[in-house]
Amino acid sequence: MKEAGKNKTTKTGKASLEREGLRAEKICKTYGTQENPVYALKETSFQIPGGQFAAILGPSGCGKSTLLHVLGGIEEPDGGSVWIKGKDLYQMERSKRAVFRRRSIGMVYQSIFLLPALNIEENIILPLLLDGRRAREKQLLGLLRETGLEAKREALPSQLSGGQQQRAAIARALVMSPSILLADEPTGNLDKASRNGVMELFRRLNDIYQVTILMVTHDEELARQCDRILYMEDGQIIRDRF
Numbered sequence: 723m724k725e726a727g728k729n730k731t732t733k734t735g736k737a738s739l740e741r742e743g744l745r746a747e748k749i750c751k752t753y754g755t756q757e758n759p760v761y762a763l764k765e766t767s768f769q770i771p772g773g774q775f776a777a778i779l780g781p782s783g784c785g786k787s788t789l790l791h792v793l794g795g796i797e798e799p800d801g802g803s804v805w806i807k808g809k810d811l812y813q814m815e816r817s818k819r820a821v822f823r824r825r826s827i828g829m830v831y832q833s834i835f836l837l838p839a840l841n842i843e844e845n846i847i848l849p850l851l852l853d854g855r856r857a858r859e860k861q862l863l864g865l866l867r868e869t870g871l872e873a874k875r876e877a878l879p880s881q882l883s884g885g886q887q888q889r890a891a892i893a894r895a896l897v898m899s900p901s902i903l904l905a906d907e908p909t910g911n912l913d914k915a916s917r918n919g920v921m922e923l924f925r926r927l928n929d930i931y932q933v934t935i936l937m938v939t940h941d942e943e944l945a946r947q948c949d950r951i952l953y954m955e956d957g958q959i960i961r962d963r964f
């Protein structure tokens with residue numbers, strides 16, 4: 723991901739961005755027991771080029787969250803592979819995968835996990851501190867500005883609206899300058915105005931920072947605002963619309 727203030731690039735014709743995309747190959751994940759297996763992912767394969775903003779759309783229980791967790795390095799698949807920045811995620815040692823995940827993949831969830839005792843700035847920079855790095859004022863200011871939270875820098879999460887809290891969580895997910903942002907129903911708990919604000923923010927971040935975004939949603943209207951929709955059903959991608 724590019725940092726604020728650095729040269730912008732166009733969305734097309736960037737070979738390096740192609741390499742920074744994401745590839746899923748025949749991912750399988752089964753839950754349950756041998757007698758009663760639940761096939762959550764059935765050899766799911768697809769590729770997202772670097773810089774694309776794609777949605778995964780599908781009915782409840784079709785495997786969207788499972789897929790996102792596997793892509794995010796959180797849940798090991800039973801089979802198949804995930805390639806990010808040219809690296810096979812599940813061929814890495816567990817400790818190396820944890821570091822790679824922290825530095826290369828941002829995650830945003832429906833439930834907003836901000837630490838209540840830390841102010842917004844402290845919440846946003848937390849991943850940097852956990853990685854042994856210091857926050858740079860210029861980068862922090864860029865993120866606060868993009869997310870419209872400049873005035874809330876020292877506020878506690880409880881002093882923010884749901885939409886503002888989600889925007890802070892998005893800033894936190896981006897503070898490590900990841901190449902991929904995975905968002906699981908990020909607008910699921912928000913009212914319509916906040917939902918539109920978050921979508922607008924994703925589009926802007928995708929444009930400015932060229933971060934690849936994969937967003938899980940139930941909402942066809944939101945999915946239509948993305949560059950591409952991957953329709954999922956019963957553990958598989960059944961349709962792919964650009």
Ligand SMILES: Nc1ncnc2c1ncn2[C@@H]1O[C@H](COP(=O)(O)OP(=O)(O)OP(=O)(O)O)[C@@H](O)[C@H]1O
Pocket residue numbers: 753754760761762780781782783784785786787788789
């Ligand atoms: N930890 C688990 N143990 C057992 N079954 C699970 C587990 N997690 C998910 N499943 C099952 O796997 C299938 C896919 O679940 P998943 O949560 O990925 O679907 P989803 O499309 O994200 O659903 P929703 O839109 O309701 O969040 C479902 O049948 C679900 O019940």
